[in-house]
Amino acid sequence: MKKRIHKKRKNKLETEKIEKRRFFLFMIFIVGLFSLLTLKLCDVMLVHKKDYQKSLTELTYTKVEGPSSPRGRIYDRNGVVIVDNKAIKTIYYKKDKKTTTQEEIELAYLVSPHLKLDVSKLQERNKREFYLVKYPKKVKKLITKKEWDQYHARELSNKDIEEMQMERISKEELDAFTNEDNGAAYLYYLMNKGYTYDEKVIRTGDVSEEEYAYVAENNQTLGGFNVKLDWERVYPYGDTFRTFLGNISTTSSGIPLEEKDYYLSLGYSLNDRVGISYIEKQYEEYLHGTKDIYQVVNRHELKLLEEGSRGNDIVLTIDIKLQQEVERILAEEVIKTKSEANTNFYDHSFVVIQDPNTGEVLAMAGKQAILQNGNYEIRDYSPALLTSPMTPGSVVKGASMLVGYNEGAVKMGEYMQDECVKIAGAPEKCSSQTLGRIDDITALAKSSNVYQFKIAMRIAGREYFRGMRMPFNQEAFDKYRAMYHSFGLGVKTEIDLPVESLGYTSKDTQAGNLLDFVMGQYETYTPIQLSQYITTIANGGSRLQPHLLKEVRASTEDATLGEVIVKSERKVLNTISTKEEYLNRVKEGFHAVVMRGDGYGRGYMEDQFDGSGKTGTSQSFVDTDGDDKIDTDTISTAFIGYAPSVNPKMTITVTSPNSSYPNGGNDYASLVTMRITKAVTSKFFEFYPL
Secondary structure: HHHHHHHHHHHHHHHHHHHHHHHHHHHHHHHHHHHHHHHHHOOOHHHOOHHHHHHHHHHEEEEEEEOOOOHHHHHOOOOEEEEEEEEEEEEEEOOOOOHHHHHHHHHHHHHHOOOOHHHHHHOOHHHHHHHHOOOOOHHHHHHHHHHHHHHHHOOOOOHHHHHHHHHHOOHHHHHHHOHHHHHHHHHHHHHOOOOOOEEEEEEEOOOOOHHHHHHHHHHOOOOEEEEEEEEEEEEEOOOOOOHHHEEEEEOOOOOOHHHHHHHHHHHOOOOOEOOHHHHHHHHHHHHEEEOOOEEEOOOOOEEEEEOEOOOOOEHHHHHOHHHHHHHHHHHHHHHHOOOOOOOOOOOOEEEEEOOOOOEEEEEEEEEEEEEEOEEEEEEEEEOOOOOOOOOHHHHHHHHHHHHHHHHHOOOOOOOOEEOOOEOOOOOOOOOOOOOEEEOHHHHHHHOOOHHHHHHHHHHHHOOEEEEEEEOOOOHHHHHHHHHHHHHHOOOOOOOOOOOOOOOOOOOOOOOOOHHHHHOOOOEOOOOHHHHHHHHHHOOOEEEEOEEEEEEEEEEOOOOOOOOEEOOOOEEEEEOOOOOHHHHHHHHHHHHHHHHHHOOOOOOOHHHOOOOOEEEEEEEEOOOOOOOOOOOEEEEEEEEEEOOOOOOOEEEEEEEEEEEOOOEEOOOOOOOHHHHHHHHHHHHHHOOOOO
């Protein structure tokens, strides 16, 4: 018995020891946890206090951006403003998240009498939608018990119920709308158009002082209505150069959907206004402004952190006064030409003027005559300068002659017989008139086709004799094409605009096509490519990038130009692979074209300007019945030139596609290209005297 009691006592003591040990360990664990917690608190409150305060601030700190700031101005080369901004009053509504539908209806009734709303735009559906939200108890009764059962059984959706309710609102109920009801209904529609919490433009542009003042003075009590000064582009010179200046998106359209990812990656918002065409698009990075940055203090207040600014200004190479005159001359001459014989298929001409020393575009335009109600009206056709190629004709013969010199196929001063040539299996090919024995200068001055034919035959490995066979020689084609490309013909000029086409490069490998190639009757080129070509000749062999941007300037508070941020440099794309003496020989021939008494370009420029250049007449074709098949032969004309011949100040390119057509009994060919060239050149030297 004593042993059993002793054993129990012993077990109890051991149990107490174990419990004490466990309690002790537990207390050590608790003390350890509190120690760790204390250390962590010390770390948070003392060691890394600033870091955690910064993190807390960042988590609770909300920034929002204001609307797009005005864009930079656009100036011409002389500092004349050609695109500016105009402030426009705007009334907008931005719904607060706590605003109820009933409160919006009350706001619509409160505000609508104070705004000039075009209630005629209120559609019947808008009225039904307004009735639906204004009288929820009434429209609820328009749904049968069976339909409500279907709704609760999820056989009908909310949208189904709403549509049924709106359809069942009687015409009598809608006709009972007063003028006040209609105004409120239309304003409610504007308040809820688009995404719920987006900023909705209610009135803009023609907002009266009274409307603007009413909202501005009461914006704290109008539950989301407010005012701001927005902006729009204005054009002091109207339509002059208007197409190339480009357009911008609106606040409602925002950034183009197809470019969403690109602009969002740059930090833009979906509703930001951006350049969507031509110069506005090309120089978006400079022209777009920076937006105001606000901190959200509470639901109704914003604290300005960073003030936005107008975008940088850009200065173009264009002379807007010269551009005006070029467009006027084009419009007058295109209309005048439509009254001449054999101009049935003619409707437009182009002009490009460049500085051959820098590549700067001084003016460029295209004008087209459109028949409207029996009379011709002029519309702008300028973009086609970059995208509408034509067969150039003899203007390419300067480049063709250089191939002959380079390959040793003709010597400077060499005489050849200009005669109709006959290749086996093909009709005779001649110059516009038989010129007899001529040298290379006369061949250019009087645009001999035959002189170029005989050079091309030598390059292809054959000396001409009547009735000979003309073998195909790819190497010969490649030599001519490489030379043309080095002048910018058939390749992109790299002009600083978003759109440019290459023209047409033929894949036809018939041997006789080489002869068409060297006289400009094989491939097609755009006016801007032809302009780069003549500019390269004029400056002595440097193919320059044609460009419209002269400078980027920092924006200022007034109309003065700010400091230069970016200055466009002369960009040489390549130099012509030829000897200087060969290029000078071509320039001598081009001078003879314009200044020699028998030159085919005589009369294209006044003698006092001492010009050089090359005429071009080519066979072309049109589709007259709209079946996408060419069916009528026409004649297109071109002129490329520069003046003065020594140290030229300008180059000019004029093209007139389909300016006439062979008409059997009447072979009259319009001189529209010559008239335009002469008038534009003379006007240029009025602005920039020798």
